[in-house]
Amino acid sequence: MTEYGGSPGSEPWHPQDPLYGDGGWEGQQAHVAQQSAYGGQPQQQYPQQPQQPQYGDWNQPQQPGYDGQQHPYYEGQGHPPYEQQFAGHGQQHVHQGEWGAAGGYGHVPYAADPGDPHNQQPVAYGGQQPDLYGTEDAYPPPQPPGRRRPDPEPQTEPAADEEEHAFFAGGGDDPDGEEHELQSRRERRGKGRKPVKAKKGRTGCACMVVVLVFGGGLGGVGYFGYKFYQNRFGAAADYAGSGNGEQVTVEIPKGAGGWAIGQKLKESGVVESAAAFVSALQANPDGKSLQDGVYTLEKEMSAASAVELMLSPKSRSNLIIAEGLRNTAVYALIDKRLGVAAGTTARTAKKEYRHLGLPAWAMNHASLKDPLEGFLYPSSYAVTKGQKPEAVLKDMVSQATAKYQELGVEKKARALGLDGPWQLLTVASLAQAEGTSHDDFRKMAEVVYNRLEPDNPQTYGRLEFDSTYNYVKNQSKIDLSIGELRRYDNPYNTYFSKGLPPGPIDNPGEEALRGALDPSHDGWYYFISMDGKTSKFTKTLEEHEKLVEDWNASRKKNR
Known part of the structure; x- marks a missing residue:
């Protein structure tokens, strides 16, 4: 068995050789020296693996050719087959009788193989190198440069992983660059080592994150799309029937539109949704005549039933101030509706009349029995328990002032x-x-x-x-x-x-x-x-x- 030495030859490969670059040489003697043929740099040895059975016994004559076929290169040069340079299995040098006729092939240096990924020079023959053929770290026997072939890709599981996009493998945006990087790493680490798989753990995590993000996004879009469809095109939520028998008083403020009324009713538990009430109000021919005020309704009414009852006088529970009532009568009605002691509203009016919104022309008149007389305008008022007398009086004064301004009493009096x-x-x-x-x-x-x-x-x-x-x-x-x-x-x-x-x-x-x-x-x-x-x-x-x-x-x- 042989090892390549690191001695320099007379010249590496001659350009005149017809097989230059394909393994030919002129047979010059190489000096046995421990330096590189290309510049004298120290070289690494090639540990070799035990020979495969098809090589046969190195002590037996072999047929021409490395693999049993005829190779004109060796025959034309008068050299014995490539396998005959090995004299036995386990020896550290070749038999001189087999190589001597050719001028000592063990001393001929090989030129550096451009395809060698290690970019290493052979060690000169005859150097004292350890025999690694019999060890577990051995590599296949060396070949002349012209016979070397690219190392086959290891047939391992990473083939499937390498097809994955770089994003799922946890890499960058350039899948080709990552593939080259993995190939270079395999070549540097050696042919016998099993390639490392592409970050399987990160791949799984990345895939899971992507699935969750996209899945959650699609789920959110689907949910809001469904709600949008329901709000725009779906039937509004609505109760069935005319109520559950539980009465409730609802105050509708002045100027409230259909949607605001529906919201009030929903908050009080009368209807299930404001949208259903608006639809029922629009469907009723008398819906536009619905007024503000206090209504006595029932909980869990269908929207159509609520609209129908509110349009009926039976549901109205407003405080009605009739035309021509004196203030003393109005105060008594307010006390009763608010559930306060008799005389409470009258005392409030006497004490707070200047802060209830009277116009300037109604102030500072002498000998008045009641400064608010004439300003508790006859109308319908939403008055319920819990309100303050002052708030009710302000509402009445406000309506009176608005009506007097509307009729133009200031301009027409004179x-x-x-x-x-x-x-x-x-x-x-x-x-x-x-x-x-x-x-x-x-x-x-x-x-x-x-x-x-x-x-x-x-x-x-x-x-x-x-x-x-x-x-x-x-x-x-x-x-x-x-x-x-x-x-x-x-x-x-x-x-x-x-x-x-x-x-x-x-x-x-x-x-x-x-x-x-x-x-x-x-x-x-x-x-x-x-x-x-x-x-x-x-x-x-x-x-x-x-x-x-x-x-x-x-x-x-x-x-």
């Missing part, structure tokens, strides 16, 4: 010969108190304006309205004697004092306000209510007294 809107509001309250129907409010307002003239030939500037006396007394009597009326000294008693009372005597409604703004011009000075529903008007005192006699006769007859 055109009617009045000092301002405060007097106009007082006229409207008188028309409201004495009138018996909406049809006669204009005539009633004309009576007031005509009697206010100081030189009128009928009353000479006195109004003489029973309603003003009843207001001071906080009563509603009709059987009043003229002597009693004229003896009571009070600014509100129009039988005693000339002109208008200090302020409104009730809370007039819109029709009475419009009557005061646009009175008739027929010359009416007197009026009388015959049946409590209609009024008759006259221009002279004689006509009026005749109607009074007729009225007294009818009363005696009906007793």
